[in-house]
Amino acid sequence: MTAGIGLFGAFTAYLASFFLSPREDSDREAEVADELRRIRERLDRLEGAERTEASGEG
Numbered sequence: 001m002t003a004g005i006g007l008f009g010a011f012t013a014y015l016a017s018f019f020l021s022p023r024e025d026s027d028r029e030a031e032v033a034d035e036l037r038r039i040r041e042r043l044d045r046l047e048g049a050e051r052t053e054a055s056g057e058g
Helices: 002-020 026-057
Strands: none
Touching: none
């Protein structure tokens, strides 16, 4: 019975470490950060064009 409880405890610890360990998706994070940077640059260009058109209309 003691061995069963010990085995169950070890298995539970393994599962906890599996779910709580940091993931190594640094490549994916870099891709997302790069895409976000490109979206921000595009938004800045669009906002700049909008400001230019708005000031020319007045």
